[in-house]
Amino acid sequence: MDFLDKLLFYPLEQLPFYLIALIIAFTVHEFSHAYFANKFGDPTAKLLGRVTLNPAVHFDFLGIVLLLIAGFGWARPVPINRQNFSNPRRMSIIVAAVGPLSNLLLGILGALIYAVLYQTGIIPPEGITKTDQAVHLFFNIFILLNFFLCLFNLVPLPPLDGYRILENALPPRMSAKIQKFEQWSILIFLLIILLPFFQNYTIKPLYDTAYALSSKILDMFILMTGGYRH
Structure with missing residues (x-):
């Protein structure tokens, strides 16, 4: 158990909650890419069975392992042929952006549901029982x-969505220049994983920002529903 605690990025006792949250988050994220790509005229993802909320078709084994041990990872990328779009650059930006947007909306929806359950007393703030504590922990x-x-x-590194947004937003000449750096993307990720120095300037600030954002949105929804968080 001590070995697993040291190996995993997340506390071992919280791992089931992270896995459930990841299954939902990754599935909706990749489904959003596939759904909008198909809507915009590219049937590639649909033909490969990716326009679905079945988690099994979206998971990437290496991405999940890295997320559990390093704090970040990815699902199986949705194949997209931008040449099928009537406006390849604009529609590619939208298809890339809906992934992060889906996670933002899931976070907001989760905060709203938590606030309603909290204020109606369905989950008491004291977390009296283990079930109450588990529900509090899962939502957080x-x-x-x-x-x-x-x-x-949204980080502009390949193969992340932020890079795809930047790649299609830039003029063609500049876009061609940054595409040359795609070959170094795996090395960059390995540096982030293996060296704490890089984590302090990448993963940690993102987690700190996400934590601050989640706290503020939770407090806002709880105030809107007539109370405050203990």
Whole structure:
């Protein structure tokens, strides 16, 4: 158990809650990419069975392992042929952006549900029973994780959505220049994973920002529903 605690980024006793939250977050994220790509005229993802909320088709084993041991990771990328879009650049930006947006909306929805349950007394603030404590913990993890995934996916590094947005937003000549750096993306991720120095300037600030955002939104919804958080 001590070995697992040291290996995992998340506390072992909280791991089931993180896994459930990740399944929901990654599934909705990738489904959003696939759904909008299909809506915009590219059937590639649909033909491969990716326009679905079935988690099994969206999971990438390496991405999940890295998320559990390093604090970040990814799902299986949705294949997209931008040439099928009537406006490849604009529609590619939208398809890339809906992934992080879906995580933002999931985080907000989770905060709203938590606030309503909290204020109606369905989950008491004291967390009297283990079930109450588990519900509190799950919602806090779910909200924080979705906000983190939203921010992380907006980082402009390949193969993240932020890079795809930047790649399609830049003029073609500049876009071609940054595409040359795609070959170094795995090395960059390995540096972030293996060296705490890089984590302090990448993963940690994103988590801190996600935590601050989740706390403020939770407090706002709880105040809107007639109370305050203990």
